[in-house]
Amino acid sequence: MAPPTPLERATNSVLRLVKEESYYHKELAHQETRISKLQTEIAAGKPDLDSNAPYMLKQEQTALEETKAVFGPLRDKISEAVQNLEEQIAITESDGAEGKEEELKKAREAVESGKKVAEQE
16 A cells, blocks of 8 residues: 555545544533533532532533633644645645546545634634
8 A cells, every 4th residue: 555645644634633623522512511410410409419519510610621722722733734735735736636636626625624613713
């Protein structure tokens, strides 16, 4: 098997970062659900809660804030990876793209998904 081309590496990098960003969104939603549930249980005074429930709530909130802090730097990485991929697309096209149409198509799709994610707030 031939080693991946610079275009393939750049494409895979963007796709990996976009996937990572989606995982963080899922984790964020999961953490928010846990916090909401714990807050409801504490407010209701559930008898089965142990004495460290407020501490656990604080820990969950801290984890939530740490997860939120990941998005800015991750989007910066995605923007850089997209820029690199666009450069690789230009290089590949200037060198002659014969036989690389599928690879270029996948790269352009990765650029679009990367730009979409990087522009989110």
